[in-house]
Amino acid sequence: MKEKTTGDLSRELMDKSDIDSYLKENQEYFFHEDMTELLAGIFEKKEISKAALARKAGMSEVYLHQVFSGRRKPSRDRLICLCVGLEASMEETQRLLKQAAYAPLHPKVKRDAIISYGVLHQFSLSEINDKLFTENEKTLF
Template sequence: MKEPLTEDLLDELLSAPDPVKFAGKHRLHGRDLPSYLQQLLDEKGLVRPEVVRQAGLNPTFGYQIFVGQRKPSRNKLLQLAFAMSCTLRETNRILRAGGHNELYCKDRRDAIIIFCISHGETLQAADEQLYAFHEQTITE
């Protein structure tokens, strides 16, 4: 499903007479983490146990994240994003759905993570880059 550009939505919102109707028309609501993770699995043809394993998560904890029984930390969500080879946009959506801040390029650690995601690096490679720059690793 192709989403409209943010700029286009903003223009429409600013010219709308009623924000409630705008929100209803575009079905704007908070993204549910378990639903979004399942959507990504389906779109990418991945299976949950393999993603959890590649993310380096305990299988029980990983299952609980996917069904919404546990609220994962930002790092755990990043681990899942790397395991699913997510784009930067997908990663930020995962973080927002999980109640965490998006990656921010003015933060040194986040900038390294953004670079690794955008270059298709693995979780291990991202951790190595972070370690080389004396930043907290994702799997720490």
């Protein structure tokens, strides 16, 4: 079976007369792992405690535990902070953003370019925020 692109799926969705047939025909293309599971999988590969992650990500341990338990969904910026704290790769960061239904980091957006550079070069959260502030861009927290 040929892999369908996002564009293919979008066109098909617009052309369908009912949502049920679209859902049935495209079940294999939907995300099956939720953001919390993906985040936990990345966390398990890292050698960091949740307490240390909370500090590196600039958030409370209570909030972090709520995210990992699925009781809270972090905002896009908070999810990026978690990725920075985890020293996640760019691929892992983009996948988490996509899985959480957030826009991926885009190199044509100045703020996103700064964040991307920080993720790629494993800058700390404060280093990324300092550069964002210097460039008159909204900081991550």
